[in-house]
Amino acid sequence: MKKISLTVIGLYLGILAAFSQPKPDSVYQSRKLKIEEINLVSSYYHQEGDHAAVTGGIGSQKLTDISNSLEIKLNRYDKKYRKQTWSLDLGIDHYTSASSDKIDPKTLTSASYADTRVYPTLAFSRENEKKGTEFGVGASFSAEYDYTSIGVNGHFSKKTKNRMGEFSAKAQVYLDQIHLIYPMELRDGASPEKLKTGSDARNSFSGTFSWSQIVNQRLQLMFLLDLVQQTGYLSLPFNRTYFDDGSVHVERLPDSRFKLPLGFRANYFVGDHLVLRGYYRYYMDNWGLKAHTASLETAIKVSPFFSVSPFYRYYRQTAVDYFRPYAAHKAGQDYYTSNYDLSEFNSHFFGSGIRLAPPAGVFGIKHFNSLELRYGHYTRSNTLQSNIISLHLKYK
Template sequence: MKKICLSVLGLYIGMLAAFSQDTSQYKSRKLTFEEANFISSYYNQNGNNSAVTGGIGTEKLTDLSNSFEIKLNMWDKKERKHTFDFELGIDHYTSASSDKIDPKTISSASHADTRLYPSLNWSVENGKKGTTFGAGLSVSHEFDYTSFGMNVLFAKKTNNKSGEFSVKLQAYLDKLKLIQPVELRSYNNTYGENDYPTASRNSFSTSLSYSQIINQRLQVIFLADVIYQHGYLGLPFHRIYFKDGTESVETLPADRLKVPLGVRANYFLGDNIILRGYYRYYRDSWGLEAHTANIETSVKVTPFLSVTPFYRYYIQSAVKYFAPYEMHTSAEEYYTSNYDLSKFTSGFFGAGFRLIPPKGVFGIQHFNMLELRYGHYQKNNGMQSNIVSLNIRIK
């Protein structure tokens, strides 16, 4: 994993050196380097409500995530700005609960896995008309899951440039391997990687937003999404233990409609403090209803160093098909013991430190920004997690 990260970072520094030689002030019609970001994070969690073992058992998991992004731009003959955004992500996780899919083996196929997810997005902005059009493609692959994504975007500024409306359409076409618990498999246990049966899952969404500058201190943005999913929407290795002692895997409807509505606000409280607030209401066709409230404060300690403490509160109801371990009956049409679909409340708090010195971090001119963040997450059922992330920006 370290070799991969260092290779990506080396590639990115080499590209920076090539593009940063163009220091002219005119609008270049050649592809020019704008900025690059390298983000690395470490996540760990623990709990005792694993869906793999029917709602009981360890949820211990660790994940190391690395993402590299580079943005390039150019201007065409009509003075429109074209931006190309390429991102490559690599995650590697280990999961004790997934290892229970086949507890007789030393390590099952899902005990540890690596996910690779490149994406490419393009947008063209017409400053005179105040319009932006964009499109993108993405791929995500791991051992038992492959996803292909595509999106289109249109945005239009108001006549006075103080507001902007945008609409984004997205589609994800997924294929997953039906890796069932070992004791429930009807196919040969001595299989190769391509011998698992498969199923599809497709997601389509429309995202609407309107942002408005109210005055010099206050900015707001209103958000609305409509998301429709169809296909195999559960996971084939999530066990269900019925009241009569029999066993199966979770079964969920093949359709799900989600509607989240949200609002964000940024308030500039003087020169050194920014307050950021966020609220979201969510409801779906499975009966889940949720509220999210988030507050973050950015405090400028020095002209180059800022601290950003944050707190997020979340509460949700359970879906109609959830019940704990050995509480379902086999007469039910749909059932799950996945505690992500249960009723719970959670809190997430932490802080970030951002350094943006005018001469560059450590005196390196193009090393524009260094940010370190830590967050602690906890559910009221005892599940806890921690995440540490590092963000490096080059301009």
């Protein structure tokens, strides 16, 4: 089942350095595959709201999600002194959703009330530190109660000769299969429209391009461009849409969507104890949605081993052309939805993080490099509110 996804402000601290060729003995040792780092991330997310899409834009949006991710990175140098990195990431989410349980309101607790999503990812990259180039490939899989997804990606980056600038490009493809689970009262030919049974495909193709530049010792900039094309079944089959004549329908949206996000990042090092990270993004698509995102995060170094990172993000979007609230759609419309994720709203996301990196290791364990704890509160102008707390433990 689709659920709200919040993106915490990304951290980008590009420190570029020239390659120094190691001595033969150290090169021989570095060819052995070794653990570079292990990352364990756990989070707890809870939301409340009054505009559930499953019940046509009204009803509880209560949802709880517990997420865990374990990433293992291994590396080595090949005979040409190129750094090879293998990465394995295994994620498991478990959530409960009040609105999903309303797909079949006659049952006390349906199979859709709670679900577990498993999503492993495998990636390989090879970096030529002397030439300043890197390329990589990856594959992913995700499965839960009503869909499966297979993803593949590839990326390439090239640094300038002075290592002050870097161009990056990444291509991704996601091939999804959606199990068509309709609201109970619209099954078995009871819907006003003829509904397809079984499953349907949803495919996403995207290209991400970026340029990062170290302007001076204090200022770093990054420019980002995304091109995203989605095709196939882009509606959610369990979302109801009520018309002004009292009839109920399954959400219906176009089978093609093009997205164009443009972004800009700036990191400014005020001094040894303060870093400012700013971000702005403009988004538009051919469904009529336009959005602006602006965020600011500060990293305050309280001591050599302890820092605090308060953050704030503002977001505003217009509604897609096909959105209307509960019982406001009219007969004869080709496309319709009452999903408030596609409505007009503005939101605020704020909170803080703390990071510990003691020289003796976290809990006195040498290789536990750092521990980061973050909390964020999210609020929307259309009643949705949520809280998220996450823990990141790094072994290095």
